[in-house]
Amino acid sequence: MFKKLFKGLTDNLEDMAKKAVTEQQNSNTNNNKDLFDAYMQGNYQKAFDTGAASAGYSTMNTATEDPNDPQLQPVHGVTIFDYAVGAAKLGEGCTEEQICRALGIERPMWDEAQVTWNNRMRDDKSFNVVSVYSKYFGMVKEHEKLGVLQPDNAPATQVESETAKANLQRLETDKYYFFEIQGAMQAAYDNGIDGAQWLIDELGLTVSQVNSAGTQWMNDFNIMAQMIDYQDQKKKEYSERFSSESGANGIVDDIKF
Structure with a gap:
């Protein structure tokens, strides 16, 4: 699955690069030139970021966290950082009750925050919310309240x-x-x-x-x-x-x- 995902992404980059070449003949925009140059140099990350930006999409590298963005406002005090790390900890075997106790909220508040954040990510056509979430999903250890939680329902293993x-x-x-x-x-x-x-x-x-x-x-x-x-x-x-x-x-x- 991972290889198929990457193949799809690189195919999209190739399509964007070819389109940039065509558009450069009629336009001298910096975005087209930057995308084409990055692709030809093998800098897939820059090419993808540039191509995504030109299409109105955010990536994990270009996502913004505007404090006034209504799509990034906390839900019952649960920030997107809280939610992303909470989701990661649930995957480790922590319970919702553990998450709620650590954040100082009641279970219904977490449940509503979960629904709201999922809906925001689903409905955000720019992928900015998803990109911010993805960044924080990889920052579990940096969360002051949730990073240290030891799961109550950790899977049984013989590994020390x-x-x-x-x-x-x-x-x-x-x-x-x-x-x-x-x-x-x-x-x-x-x-x-x-x-x-x-x-x-x-x-x-x-x-x-x-x-x-x-x-x-x-x-x-x-x-x-x-x-x-x-x-x-x-x-x-x-x-x-x-x-x-x-x-x-x-x-x-x-x-x-």
Whole structure:
């Protein structure tokens, strides 16, 4: 899925670059020139940011947090930072009650804030709210009240807590490790293995923790372009390992055309 997503994004960049070339013949706008130059130089991030801006969209790099923006106003005191980190902590196994206690609010207030923030992200055609949310989803540790929460419903695992912490830190600082794990999860699912449970069993981490740790990598198109082949290589290696361990072909291999 990750590769398909990246392929779609790069195809869009190629289309935008070609369009910029055509429009440059009739217009000398800086946006067209910047997009074309960035694309030709292989700077996918700048090309995407420029192309998105010209179309009226925000990215995580260009999103703004205007204090007067009605779409970014807190809901019952729950800011978008609170909500993004709260969502990440729920994915780790924290309960809604834990989140509410930490934020000093009642459960109905959180429930309404959840609905409102989700509706804002769904309805925002500029993607500014989504982009701000994505940024904060990767900043769990920086939240003063929620970052330190230990989940009441953490998934059971045999991985020692210190080892799990080390794995999480490595995902945050080692892009090769992050994309290796992405490839491993894909390979697990391809071989009929629950990738989410594999993460818990092998790393002591949830999908939410992995995704939060990798936000910086997944939102940098230059890194994605650099690492996509590496991820494919690791996916192949893990697929061979899973297939060998199970003594059978993966689900994909069993499909007859």
